[in-house]
Amino acid sequence: MNSAKRIVARVWRLIRGPLQWRVLWLAHSKFMVGVTGVVRDDAGRVLLLRHRMWPPETPWGLPTGYAVAGEEFTATVVREVKEETGLDVKPGALVRLRSGFKLRVEVAYEAHHVGGTLHIDSFEILEAQWFDPNALPPGTQETHRQLISGTGNTPS
Missing domain, CATH: 1.20.5 (Single alpha-helices involved in coiled-coils or other helix-helix interfaces)
Known part of the structure; x- marks a missing residue:
């Protein structure tokens, strides 16, 4: 041997x-890496999107998308928010890293709104709004509620 x-x-x-x-x-x-941004503004509100392709009972959630090969995950947050909303963000701390799925890994970062003009990508997004973290709309994804509140997040 x-x-x-x-x-x-x-x-x-x-x-x-x-x-x-x-x-x-x-x-x-091989894995896909889903990257989510918990985008907040200066007032502490969080950006939520009503996603066209998500289940009708839970269409509201944070900006999210898949990383492309060779892309840093913080750059994925910046790109996805820009593509979906036209807004510019500065990524912050890693707040969640989850594995154990068959074909994907999930990553989430805090992000701060720094500029841009709201213009949604109507192919993927039906609506975008800023919400107080304590007054999220019905139909918000439960995992995204947890990211917003900080419960169950991975220490960075």
């Missing part, structure tokens, strides 16, 4: 670089 391990180790060292990465890519699980 030791000789087999030595042979595998020797082959592994010989295929350094892109071929090693290809082997690792083929041998390991």
Whole structure:
């Protein structure tokens, strides 16, 4: 058995670089990374979106989307908020990191509204509004309520 391990180790060292990465890519699980932004304004209100493609009983939630290859997750927050609302944000602390799903990992960051003009992407978003964290609309996703209130968040 030791000789087999030595042979595998020797082959592994010989295929350094892109071929090693290809082997690792083929041998390991692939995940999508969903990134959410808990966007707040200077008054402490939180930005919620009524999503067109979410279940009709829970259409309200935070700006969210999937990271693209090579993108830092904080950049995903900035990009998704801009695409969905036209607003500019500055990402802050990591507030949640969840795994254990079959094909995805979830990441959430605090974010602060710093500018831009509200203009929703009508393909994905039906409505965007600022809400007091203690007065969220009916139909807000439960996990997003938890992110807003800070309950169950991952320490950063």
